[in-house]
Amino acid sequence: MGKLTIGVFSSLVGSLSLDFAVKLSEAAIKKGHKVDFWVSGNATMLSKKGQRAFKDYSALEKKLQELFATGNFQATACEACAEARGYRKEDTMDGWKRHSMDWYLASCFSADKVLHIGGD
Amino acid sequence: MGKLTIGVFSSLVGSLSLDFAVKLSEAAIKKGHKVDFWVSGNATMLSKKGQRAFKDYSALEKKLQELFATGNFQATACEACAEARGYRKEDTMDGWKRHSMDWYLASCFSADKVLHIGGD
Amino acid sequence: MATKKFAFVVKSLPYKTEASRLALTHAIASQTVEIYLEDGDNVEPVLAFIGDGVLNCLRNQKAMNTYGVTSLEQHIKNSLLLDLKVLICKEDVEKFGISEDALIMDAEDIGGETRANIVAFSEIMKEMDSSNHLLFF
Amino acid sequence: MATKKFAFVVKSLPYKTEASRLALTHAIASQTVEIYLEDGDNVEPVLAFIGDGVLNCLRNQKAMNTYGVTSLEQHIKNSLLLDLKVLICKEDVEKFGISEDALIMDAEDIGGETRANIVAFSEIMKEMDSSNHLLFF
């Protein structure tokens, strides 16, 4: 069993890239792998607490909490990206950590596989 | 002198579309026009209070406050889009209103010109 | 007392960004805009799908089953239910080889009576011409 | 004790999205990654600009004057100052007809000694081949 690091970058809320990344994490963990999850740029918004569930947006908080509960899932948001968007530490969803970008590189260092979702 | 309604939609923070829209508003107001400003989708983030200024991001709060002070600038954020992103009313930057999408259409109704910045 | 026409022109693919979804929700918001307007004033929306945007109009989108989000299909049907004018560009439909029965042409299953129209781009251009404002998504 | 190589491959245009900016800031973060690693372990970043991404490497970007944001030029110079390997795809530079003196080839003005390299795509492919992980922006 291995470790997968997934980085999601400037992906939009309202696109399905974040949903993709969360579903892939779930599938990997069910197969016994560990997953590290990094969000940067606009994807940082996934870590914001208090997102209201609407039918036009996938609500990922519940799924993320299930993933944290497995003990095989770590998720970290880019601290500067969050602050630039007006998110403070206390605005962060339970379970998430905030670090600088070197956390992501360190996670990649020890990962068997990296899926970096960049671009828009 | 006329009224310009600018709508900014799913534009990214970290792109310069929001900066473009704010600079265009400023130029229009200096020429004696009125500007209505609507943000929806991810552009809603412009209305979030407490954004920290970094050199990698344009800090637009000060400029927006100057525009509000002219009395010829109104800015409104899509309420549902904000809530979906975890922004409550109290998270909104001074001067901004929150309304449902019909506000934008009503603003367009009475506008001489509309610049709708859609897409990514 | 005036009615102003706005053309909502969708050229973006669905799901990758919110653009086409926001086009539909904003067009539908024309149903409640009167609260902000003078008596007798109104907004008439026209929805037109062009280029890659016509792929929003494919039937059988399972977004609710797969990702738990409303499909663009549902939004287009809601628009038809509310009698919005929905135009799909003929040249683009033909370019992609899409048959009419693969497209969302009506909202009969939810009680709608208005049908979508497959029309030449020149017709969409005429709608843009006669619109007061143009909103490209 | 190991060094792992990561290739940061930039194919996006600057300013429209954050992609190329985030590529540079994350590559530069390799300078501080050691705090998370065992003694002797390290990350070696390689930055490669391909396709439209080579347009990030044009000189004289005035983003600070015009919009008050750090330019990609500044980030690329910072990378060179920190001795990161910066590769610019030769075929793409030629396709766009860009001369070498229009490109950010060094960071001498801020005291950098390392130069950028214009190399064939096959060289960039070799770097990808020998990298442990690939990050496309």
Added chain:
Amino acid sequence: MKLGVLVSDFRNMDDTLSRLKADKLGIILVSNGVYHAKVKEGGKQSPILEKSPHLYALAEDLQTRGFAETDIDSRVKAITYNDLVDLIFNEYEKVIWV
């Protein structure tokens, strides 16, 4: 209709632009659209420049990306945000952003 089109990107702009019909069509290059004013691909100028005789590019967006206003295709006029306001209010009935 007098239509002003703000072209905001470098790729995938042709499909829409080629089909728009207007009595007067203005093309205003902004954001990454300004690459059309300068960048030649395989020695060829951008086909966008053939779509209209009314071509503009936002000076600040040129400068941001490393281009001087004097160093773009001669058919394209560099404009300021002030000029853009006047184009929107005085020259075109409707404007779109693509």
Added chain:
Amino acid sequence: MKLGVLVSDFRNMDDTLSRLKADKLGIILVSNGVYHAKVKEGGKQSPILEKSPHLYALAEDLQTRGFAETDIDSRVKAITYNDLVDLIFNEYEKVIWV
């Protein structure tokens, strides 16, 4: 190198894909990339399908957009998220998202 490429969009994918060299190149269509598995433009199948004999498309992303798994180009194999995990861990040394 065995390289798995997740193709996530419908436009502008050729330039990168055409140049990648790998001993084994897998193309995995996800997000709006799944249109390549079904949509023909001007009667022609997507050139992406010629780039590799190892073609996959994510079933949930097909279904989201209105396509049945049985109704795509016969060279493309529909896969689940579970299958994708196995491709990433077992079939390819490195994966990229373009």
